[in-house]
Amino acid sequence: MASAVERTDEHVREYLIYRGFTNTLKHLDHEIKADKEKGFRVDKMIEQLQQFVQSFDLFSLKEYWLYLDRRLFCRLEDVYKSTVNKLRTSLYRYYVINTIQRGNLEKTQEFFQKQALELQGQPEWRDWFMLPFLPAPEQNPAIAPYFSRQWADTFLVSLHNFLSVLFQCVHILHFDAEVQRMTSLTEENEQLQQQLFAMQTESRDPKDGEGVTLHKLPPYVQNMDRLGDTEDLVSSQRAVSTTTPPSRNFFSTFLPQGRRTSGKTPQMTSGSLPSHPSGARKEPSAGQVKANGGFMETLSQTAKRRGEMEDVEPPAETPFKAPEGTNSCSSGAETGGGLSVEQAFIKLSQEEYGEHHSSIMHCRVDCSGRRVASLDVDGVIKVWSFNPVMQTKATIMSKSPLLSLEWATKPDRLLLLGTGVGTVRLYDTDAKKNLYEMNIDETHPRILSLACSPSGSSFVCSAAALGGSGSVESAAALPAPVSGQLLLWDTKTVKQQLQFSLEPDPVAINCTAFNHNGNLLVTGAADGVIRLFDMQRLESAMSWRAHDGEVYSVEFSYDENTVLSIGEDGKFVQWNIHRCGVKQSEQVLPQDATGPFVLSGYSGYKQVQVPRGRLFAFDSEGQHVLTCSSTGGLIYRLTSGEPALERVLSLGGHKAPVVTVDWSSALDCGTCLTASMDGKIKLSTLLAQKS
Structure with missing residues (x-):
């Protein structure tokens, strides 16, 4: 979803630049910058929630969650509402625990004062109202588990996974897949047309010594490169894959994406190669480093x-045997x-x-x-x-x-x-x-x-x-x-x-x-x-x-x-x-x-x-x-x-x-x-x- 949104934004931006709509482009950049959905990038949304928690901005935290509820959560089936409520409860607890761990008791009391009417009827918050008055809340058996780093990480990962799955199921940009499908069909059609053209040519070949019939080439082949313009009317026949790439887990979003996936270790690795004679080394002069x-x-x-x-194991491959008659002398x-x-x-x-x-x-x-x-x-x-x-x-x-x-x-x-x-x-x-x-x-x-x-x-x-x-x-x-x-x-x-x-x-x-x-x-x-x-x-x-x-x-x-x-x-x-x-x-x-x-x-x-x-x-x-x-x-x-x-x-x-x-x-x-x-x-x- 995020890649489709980013690709679409780029297309719109290129179109506006081409048309010269600079004011519209400025408004687009401003709205993209203020986009609460962050281009459907879950990591950015989690980062925004954490920023509100760390800055003790309870009002913005509630407003952002309400926006997500109106924009996304309300469209879910009733069976998922309990999951949304549990995540909201965990988010509020994450906020309260942060106020106590950072010693800001005023924000702790402010939270319960502003949320009292909403939370007092909920049994899962019954033991939490005494939190501002406990001298050592992290030692209370009912609340102590929420002070652990493990609970915080588990909550953030759960919220991240929930939003990721939600965005995969909500197909907002249907036309992106439709464009890929139409491109694939167009190229397949062109390939079939060329195959038909080749079959028609073969059917007109001379038989049994009959006179040769010259087949007339299509106009785009006849005129090719005549005036230096060799833009083909036939696009690439290479099929475009429309399969959706597998989704990555939460931690993989923070890992760099390498340009190769081969698992074979090259012969020339790291800086610990065997040393060469001193004559082969050239030390830098002063001021060059x-x-x-x-x-x-x-x-x-x-x-x-x-x-x-490089630690990834490469897939097994079937050994290739050169067919007889292959000129392999130049390969050695x-x-x-x-x-x-x-x-x-x-x-x-x-x-x-x-x-x-x-x-x-x-x-x-x-x-x-x-x-x-x-x-x-x-x-x-x-x-x-x-x-x-x-x-x-x-x-x-x-x-x-x-x-x-x-x-x-x-x-x-x-x-x-x-x-x-x-x-x-x-x-x-x-x-x-x-x-x-x-x-x-x-x-x-x-x-x-x-x-x-x-x-x-x-x-x-x-x-x-x-x-x-x-x-x-x-x-x-x-x-x-x-x-x-x-x-x-x-x-x-x-x-x-x-x-x-x-x-x-x-x-x-x-x-x-x-x-x-x-x-x-x-x-x-x-x-x-x-x-x-x-x-x-x-x-x-x-x-x-x-x-x-x-x-x-x-x-x-x-x-x-x-x-x-x-x-x-x-x-x-x-x-x-x-x-x-x-x-x-x-x-x-x-x-x-x-x-x-x-x-x-x-x-x-x-x-x-x-x-x-x-x-x-x-x-x-x-x-x-x-x-x-x-x-x-x-x-x-x-x-x-x-x-x-x-x-x-x-x-x-x-x-x-x-x-x-x-x-x-x-x-x-x-x-x-x-x-x-x-x-x-x-x-x-x-x-x-x-x-």
Whole structure:
């Protein structure tokens, strides 16, 4: 219920913003803020009741309960009225006990004076009227149990569960389920229409040497991409599940929701990995570390939460046996001694998306694994799907240059687009239109990186001055780092919340990444420094010089105890965030994995592209990493020793250097995306071999 209400509020808010009804939007925000039902969030309602109890506000406590009674309880059947009366009695007792425990006898006497007429005829309150006159009420046999913490916790849990079940049974938003049902039926209808079309085509095939009859393609296929507009008239055929997620218990509402549920422990865990030679460590210089107790507490809580998630046992799986004739030679690997390593993946298929006509800069799949957004150097963005068939959903063409993109966390249909003129656009991939455009900074017009927080509606953007990293340059030396800003924005209010302090210099940030719950943010900059920010305190926690040259790509590890980065010096390094600037491992990668990327052609033609998108991506369990190469993606196994990377699988398939990668594990089979300088994107479907 709460999720449906929140989703509906967001739709209404987006509509009002689109229509420009700012006054109505202000009234909506005001009424949502004063909403007594708290958007049907039970934890917020319990919190409101406790606030009235702790502040001795008997009048507001009674009014709030009466409101719930008129709004919800009065609609229940008579059999539940006794339960409601018992909960009200317990709430009043909870209030009275609180006044005595906190030594406010005036509020105790006030309660019985104001409630005497209502309570004196009720037998369950007969022994409670002597409460203000007892010297030690907690020792009275009839009242003593109510002074225990156990009784208070039991009451709060019971009230929480009662309201939760009540909201699940009261279907206030019928249309939400109706919309999902209609969407499912529409997509099923479109799928059946395509099946009918295929059957009609087969029925017209030539038989016994008869003349060939050419079937005329539908108009939307004939005209596709004719004028650069490749928005399909056929939506995704992927069925939308309409099952209701199971309800969580009271205590689970306070637990953080992890981004993965796999129970397999990755090989690279915690900060207690085997130590490496002293030469592999790089201690930070003075002034590069700024850590506080709050940040270290955040780190320990994050590590603890990750450990709790990894204790879950994974479901049993049926071993997969490759069919005869399967080309599994590329799924294995050979060590330096020529010994075969047990294959980790089987490449089931590889498809090509070829709608782009120039080098790719970014290629990202959304969190649901349904959509892909790819951006080329000409500023053309394609939004496309690959399940069950590869289809272009929208083409975005902009007059101003586009430099970066990022999928919004929720709703996942929204796409953030960073331009070269100091603006960020919010694009709705379903409606195929810009919702609004945010003016970031005219003095730093190049939006190099965008990252959405997993826990809310905020996002960070890196704005840089003209020139500097991230542009397509000649083969000459790259320009020196330029000035930059790191800003925090809110997509709901469309306002800037904060400008982060970048020390020692305000330098251009090339890459940004959040951890699973948005409490930590890691950035890599053009000055070779990695900076870690505490997003709860909204301040820098630590920084260290990580690479000789620019930091091109940075990500958190699976267990989030380390950070991994690729830099201009060609090194792939793992850093321990519990010991600032200390290397866990390091490995030198070839230039075709780190850039700058070079594409040569006839007559001495040469194109050089500085990295812009992700240079590496992890599988669902964080044990394997996908990197770029001149002929396709390369998959390595992460190790805890030397070397840090062990080659597992070459995806291949490309004739030009791969410049950015992504790895989606939202579906049953992992999907690797590799995008190259000739505009081709390869989609490789892998099956993981479980040991």
